[in-house]
Amino acid sequence: MKNCLPGMINACILCIYPYNISIWWVLEDRHRCTHFPPGPARLPLLGSLLTILRQSNLPALALAKLAKIYGDVMYAKMGMMEAVVFSSHDAAKEIINHEKVNDRVIAGFIADRNMHQNMGVIFSVGDLWQTLRRFTIRTLRDFGFGKTASMDIVINEELTKFLGYFNKKFNSSRTNQQQHRIMVISPELFDLSTTNVLWRLVTGKSYELGNTRLKHLLKLSHKYVSAATNGGDISFTFPLLCDWFPEWTGRNRQNKYIQKICQFLRETINEHRQIDSYAGDPQSFIDVFLAKIDENPKDPIFNDDQLIYTLLDLFQAGADTSSNTLAFALLFLTLNPDKQAKFHEELDAVLPTDGVITAEMKSKLPYCTATLFEVLRFSSLAPLSPNREAAEDFKLRNFIIKKGTSIVINLQAIHFDENVWKDPQVFRPERFLTKDGEVDKALAFHCDKAMTDLLVGFGGGRRVCVGQQLAETSILMYLTTFFRYFKIERLAADQEKLTPSLVPVLGLAYSPRPFEAKVIRRG
Numbered sequence: 248m249k250n251c252l253p254g255m256i257n258a259c260i261l262c263i264y265p266y267n268i269s270i271w272w273v274l275e276d277r278h279r280c281t282h283f284p285p286g287p288a289r290l291p292l293l294g295s296l297l298t299i300l301r302q303s304n305l306p307a308l309a310l311a312k313l314a315k316i317y318g319d320v321m322y323a324k325m326g327m328m329e330a331v332v333f334s335s336h337d338a339a340k341e342i343i344n345h346e347k348v349n350d351r352v353i354a355g356f357i358a359d360r361n362m363h364q365n366m367g368v369i370f371s372v373g374d375l376w377q378t379l380r381r382f383t384i385r386t387l388r389d390f391g392f393g394k395t396a397s398m399d400i401v402i403n404e405e406l407t408k409f410l411g412y413f414n415k416k417f418n419s420s421r422t423n424q425q426q427h428r429i430m431v432i433s434p435e436l437f438d439l440s441t442t443n444v445l446w447r448l449v450t451g452k453s454y455e456l457g458n459t460r461l462k463h464l465l466k467l468s469h470k471y472v473s474a475a476t477n478g479g480d481i482s483f484t485f486p487l488l489c490d491w492f493p494e495w496t497g498r499n500r501q502n503k504y505i506q507k508i509c510q511f512l513r514e515t516i517n518e519h520r521q522i523d524s525y526a527g528d529p530q531s532f533i534d535v536f537l538a539k540i541d542e543n544p545k546d547p548i549f550n551d552d553q554l555i556y557t558l559l560d561l562f563q564a565g566a567d568t569s570s571n572t573l574a575f576a577l578l579f580l581t582l583n584p585d586k587q588a589k590f591h592e593e594l595d596a597v598l599p600t601d602g603v604i605t606a607e608m609k610s611k612l613p614y615c616t617a618t619l620f621e622v623l624r625f626s627s628l629a630p631l632s633p634n635r636e637a638a639e640d641f642k643l644r645n646f647i648i649k650k651g652t653s654i655v656i657n658l659q660a661i662h663f664d665e666n667v668w669k670d671p672q673v674f675r676p677e678r679f680l681t682k683d684g685e686v687d688k689a690l691a692f693h694c695d696k697a698m699t700d701l702l703v704g705f706g707g708g709r710r711v712c713v714g715q716q717l718a719e720t721s722i723l724m725y726l727t728t729f730f731r732y733f734k735i736e737r738l739a740a741d742q743e744k745l746t747p748s749l750v751p752v753l754g755l756a757y758s759p760r761p762f763e764a765k766v767i768r769r770g
């Protein structure tokens with residue numbers, strides 16, 4: 248018995264030791280978080296990840312469910328990442344323009360993408376961000392971006408090409424009748440064309456839709472996105488795993504693709520530099536930036552690397568977002584034939600039988616415009632706005648938000664808040680119309696820095712989306728043109744190989760799953 252004693256004591260210590268550590272950790276954690284917003288229970292190392300993952304595999308949905316329990320300002324620890332999540336319109340309004348949260352989180356795969364430096368517009372901070380953002384908005388505006396008349400010309404030219412391209416696809420698709428085709432609907436139908444609109448405003452050049460260079464750029468960007476989704480979240484929650492297993496987490500692939508995209512952009516810039524008149528007679532955003540570089544070759548902001556990253560930002564933020572939204576619109580209008588019928592009815596009543604659709608016609612197309620707004624709400628394309636970071640400790644409501652905390656604004660939760668939208672799970676463009684059938688300006692007439700309107704798909708505050716006006720105008724013009732000539736119906740269940748689904752694919756933004764539908768040419 249005497250001999251057994253030390254062994255028993257050791258065994259007891261071994262059992263008690265982890266128990267003690269756990270107790271210590273819980274007390275310590277509780278003490279540290281006393282003044283933080285409420286949130287789900289935390290485990291050592293994992294934080295609340297298991298609780299979050301149990302809710303849904305879409306982070307925005309999971310966080311929205313937890314916000315119903317813990318409140319619209321919620322603290323969530325996810326692995327190594329500490330975040331405060333804002334899930335209602337009121338809460339978002341309190342934070343989106345807060346002077347302490349203008350900066351983005353530059354960590355994980357974002358830091359890799361930006362070469363661990365302050366680069367470009369989307370993921371940059373401080374004076375550099377302000378200078379580049381202001382320059383970008385002003386210069387793009389000078390080239391027609393956001394100016395209705397010039398955007399109209401560019402979009403209409405690209406739409407003509409798009410219709411030619413779509414008609415070819417239509418004619419070569421599966422059919423058993425002259426006017427009907429069975430087609431796969433996905434963002435790919437639109438992405439070359441919508442990228443062309445953006446790229447033309449940025450580079451001054453128009454590409455044919457089959458252009459191999461633009462296709463190559465889009466392909467690289469898609470490969471980058473799919474590599475990022477594998478390791479994207481891990482790179483924030485468990486960054487060390489990306490250091491230890493760069494192949495498995497997708498980090499090596501992401502870095503490879505981003506380098507290739509940057510190389511492509513460098514070549515594009517050099518092509519512009521070879522045209523002597525770029526400074527004297529600038530024809531594009533790139534030309535004006537190059538002229539600015541020439542003014543002071545040692546300028547820390549206006550240099551080749553910053554130009555590359557600004558172009559990368561415009562491309563990544565603008566190329567897929569418009570085509571994904573268009574594919575979502577086709578999905579929602581296929582699943583809601585009564586709404587599609589109303590869309591057609593308004594188009595037929597308002598639009599002349601020939602001639603082009605212009606952005607000016609928006610005011611005559613309230614139902615179509617309301618449909619666009621409902622598509623933006625229902626798709627919530629960027630469900631969690633790119634994270635901001637608290638620059639210092641500060642107080643909000645009665646809570647302390649610590650320096651370095653990620654500020655997550657759950658745009659999807661805001662768009663599906665039952666207290667605001669009454670029946671948020673229903674696709675109903677009419678919600679954006681007044682009793683007189685006009686677009687309800689109180690709900691969605693934005694570019695609103697104070698974020699008073701309830702539709703917040705483009706974020707808000709000082710970091711509100713730079714491309715909002717281009718995106719809204721071009722999406723509306725593409726939608727109205729498409730539905731002027733075509734109708735989409737759901738296939739019978741036994742014919743549907745790819746069923747329409749409301750569950751999105753999560754990349755850097757949401758995209759709809761490809762689905763098969765009957766596309767009918769209108770008489």
Ligand code: HEM
Nearest residue numbers: 369564565568628629704705706707710711712713714718
């Ligand atoms: C349906 C289309 C689009 C959606 C839903 C969308 C959404 C967003 C959102 C949510 C943000 C973050 C705003 C915030 O932090 O409060 C953002 C930022 C940004 N977007 Fe868009 N966007 C779209 C199209 C575009 C287009 C076409 C461009 C190209 C010009 C663009 C360029 C940018 C840029 C440069 C930023 C960074 C702004 C900054 O950090 O200062 N976006 N966008």
